[in-house]
Amino acid sequence: MQKTLLTFGDSNTHGTMPMTAASDNFRYGVGQRWPSVTAQALGSSWRLIEEGLPGRTATAACDPIMGAHMNGQIGLQIALGSHKPIDLLTIMLGTNDCKPYFGLTAQGIASAVAGLIAIAKDPDVQAKHGGFEILLIAPPVVQERGAFVAELWQAAGKSAALPAL
Template sequence: MKNVLCFGDSNTFGYDPVASAAGTGMRYPFEKRWPGILQGLLGADWHVIEEGLCGRTTVHRDPYEARRCGADALPYALESHQPLDAVVIALGTNDLKTRYGLNAADIARGFESLAGIVKSYPWGPGSKVPHIVIVAPPHLGDEVARVVLSSFDERSVAVSHEVGRWCQVIAEEQGCGFVDAALVCEPSEIDHIHLTPEGHASLAAAIARELTVAFPGC
């Protein structure tokens, strides 16, 4: 059995913008979240491990919300879930927040740092470094800056359109797989950040294709 860790933010967590706005919940059921859909697509020979946290960044510490730095959390996740055959890193949206002031290259470097953490982790006897998949974030919706108490502005939207190409460069340099979420899904029109059920399905299919190429015959 192949073990794949899905390490991400609120879209990996499965935040449901419709239920949240209606006050009826905050999370899609597992079978509607992209890791759950991925499990169904890959089948019984794979074990998909979901590690999503709302607000998680690549390497940046949020001054207002604790425990959101991906670089701090990733080693614990690797240790908890080893051995691993693949690690899917699906972050970047929260790095776009106005308070960080990052450009697209900065955000891509955050992915590079996380890939380095996976590669340098002391994998146990008989284990090897997992295949790493970098998933660049979906674009932010144009109206996201107008949402009450939004953490994003117009610059965030512009940078979100540039992140994918920079992440692809990093993925190629680091020998990682790559999926650009912006090419396969769009954010909800409710909050202009989080994925719709259709977006989750499209993203899962793209990641499944990448893993199938990386692990032929599985």
């Protein structure tokens, strides 16, 4: 029986290519994005569902610029309700939560990620899927350069602290 992997994240999971301007809208192809590379390595006994949305946050806060739909807490509930059953959920979020206008520390971002895990471990959610494992992935450290240098001001330090938290 084929198992299902749901990858939940932001632009890193989506496969957004490095951007030189905010208007760039380029995405790596299938076989280049990390979720599809993972699926290829797992083989035909696994089915992949990619749920990467550029700009998505781990927090329950609404992004004042990008909109309420970037709320990862709501997005995860929708994804888990839409894609049943799954056997493995990966969560890779936290980069966008480093934006200064959210006012979060690394500990605050880690707490938001813990909220995502609580959603996924909810007994009703687990029962609807027949139980699934969760793999938490720390996002890469933010590089404060390029098209979003101002938007991600002081994000490198916060993001570098996330793996340990």
